[in-house]
Ligand SMILES: NC(=O)C1=CN([C@@H]2O[C@H](COP(=O)(O)OP(=O)(O)OC[C@H]3O[C@@H](n4cnc5c(N)ncnc54)[C@H](O)[C@@H]3O)[C@@H](O)[C@H]2O)C=CC1
């Protein structure tokens with residue numbers, strides 16, 4: 026618990042409406058219970074604490090939510106499935122991984138959220154992601170509950186054949202727990218178009234039916250146009266909304282991006298399109314720094330490098346003659362806007378201070394929970410435009426929701442239609458953040474706005490549905 030209580034915690038919590046010492050005590054006792062019930066799950070504690078800090082003051086004078094223990098119930102998964110995934114590698118050896126699906130909350134729709142294949146995957150990571158997903162999905166205003174799943178399988182360095190065998194074995198257990206009306210997985214780290222294709226093929230074979238049970242499918246078999254682009258584009262649409270609040274825009278801004286996967290790629294593309302200069306990308310080996318800026322031609326190379334050749338980011342530096350900084354994150358590079366798009370807790374309090382010192386004025390999370398709680402506190406205390414992932418990166422799951430609608434209708438909408446809906450959804454999420462994010466001093470906290478805006482809809486649905 027101490028980890029999450031930073032030195033000026035009292036001061037920070039005092040700035041929230043309806044707050045008093047009782048509120049602080051309530052957050053502490055709530056978190057003590059969460060930590061006792063979920064020992065060792067640090068990422069989950071971190072995600073729940075960030076939400077509790079804003080929701081407990083909000084429900085202070087709302088006895089209906091307190092009496093029904095809505096927050097306590099939201100922090101308890103409805104169901105967790107853990108299973109063995111045996112498969113055979115190219116050398117003919119048996120390998121065993123662990124598969125998971127966390128079905129967190131279905132108050133407003135079927136469980137919805139991605140699958141992550143990465144060696145770091147464990148229950149704590151997936152519970153934090155599934156918990157975040159509840160609020161994010163609610164903010165989209167689409168009928169989607171919260172879920173997340175995955176495996177400690179590492180697709181890196183595996184042949185297509187090995188990835189296919191793994192996906193088939195994973196789905197051979199998962200298929201009995203999901204369906205288009207009860208749980209609809211999608212991609213996340215390590216799960217892209219290739220993996221979704223293999224997973225969908227096996228589901229169809231086992232169930233003998235063609236349904237929209239996964240999103241992020243290829244366009245030729247029911248996928249929505251713009252779904253691959255949606256998370257990254259949505260991040261940039263959200264940044265543009267935040268900057269507009271200050272009568273500013275992204276055009277001409279210097280942008281630092283971490284990651285080079287799906288979210289980073291399409292964030293980069295939209296930044297280029299809107300006239301920003303992106304100077305970095307990264308992967309787990311380090312970052313590239315291209316002072317000239319990454320243009321459309323270089324973007325095409327990255328798409329090939331990461332999605333087809335499946336190479337490392339230093340190949341970009343070799344090809345275009347720029348710097349590669351091994352083992353480091355790009356936050357030391359001066360910028361106007363920082364977009365952490367790789368993974369959780371990749372941006373520390375020291376990184377946050379350095380970014381501000383170097384002139385950064387806006388941070389939006391393409392990744393889930395990439396900034397540590399202490400880094401977020403520094404951003405908010407310094408009046409940096411800071412958008413949490415559950416608001417800024419909601420475009421991906423929003424277009425997944427639109428893919429589900431198209432599958433149900435057995436129709437497909439044009440790129441323009443989907444992109445227009447995506448822009449509207451990001452605009453509405455931004456408005457929701459403004460509506461619920463006002464602090465007593467007149468400033469906007471996007472953290473507070475996103476948490477409360479996401480909570481209300483789920484909480485009201487839970488109240489209406491009784492004690493389930
Ligand atoms: N794909 C989607 O639609 C959505 C993804 N997200 C989040 O965005 C983030 C990135 O996901 P994707 O781009 O989909 O995955 P991806 O697998 O396409 O790319 C992940 C990127 O992060 C980097 N990375 C992973 N672990 C790292 C580490 N420990 N240190 C440094 N770099 C690391 C990888 O090298 C890669 O560049 C994740 O936090 C994910 O949960 C959020 C919303 C939707």
Ligand SMILES: O=C(O)CCC(=O)C(=O)O
Pocket residue numbers: 137138139140161209210211212213240393418419421422423425
């Ligand atoms: O598109 C989806 O269902 C999942 C997206 C996702 O995993 C996320 O928003 O973090």
